[in-house]
Amino acid sequence: MLNIVLYEPEIPANTGNIGRTCVATGTRLHLIEPLGFKLSEKALKRAGMDYWDDLDVTTYIDYADFLEKNPNAKIYMATTKAKKVYTEAAYEPDCYIMFGKESAGIPEEILVDHEETCVRIPMMGEIRSLNLGNSVAVVLYEALRQNGFAGMELEGELHELKWQGNNR
Template sequence: MRLALYQPDIPQNVGAAIRAAACFGAGMDVIEPCGFPLDSREVRRVAMDYGAGAAPVAHSGWSGFLENVGGARLILLTTKGDRTIWEFSFRPDDIILMGRESVGAPEEVHERADARLRIPIAPVARSLNLATAAAVALAEARRQTGWG
């Protein structure tokens, strides 16, 4: 299982996602460009010493990332998802993909995704924080696949 972040905007979210990926035993991918250097102080401060457990693999762009996906399914978390993470059957080799904090994922990412899922939240809320949503999805995927 892997967690992939598409062109993240906020270094602290990347640090928190690294920590979540490490805690759930998932690999980590970052699809550049980012709005900051991946080795920035802000990323390291939030990731703490968890970076060794889920050191992100940087990809030079969307096409570079796709070259390394292999046969894994791309599961896009999006507020526009047609199903919830509770209605989906995860597999151990899935890649959970998160869009940008500011604008989500572009249409080409939506089109390539094997599934577009959402996390049910209260009607008054717009969305969860990116790292929080990633952790919720990783926890559900791991629960379903019998890990831990």
């Protein structure tokens, strides 16, 4: 199972949206405190819709607590400071993909020890970063693609009509 790690997320709607994405993809969510909101906030639940109760989520008191409870975690760190593009990494099926808080990202004190597993999403030079929820979706779906979308529905059906070229 893939794992998304949010380092000190600040905006409840982003975390709710990410939680919904995690439920839709069978991904575990890890939240490293302090959080910029309470887990009971309406904005968090609203963004996560009715999926929040199905979310596999764990919280940690700080980064050291996260490392202690996940000692063998292979962690990829999404950062605008990385030398490697996110598509250049080979994501293991049980890896952890960490994203930093909206206002500051992952602290450089953490990044410096993970140079080889830091990844970036290419952007035009004028913009600082993408929305956190969008960034998680971009990198997570690359990791899912690399792992063959294991356990996911790969075909859809119309509700009332049938696709014209499909004999199924």
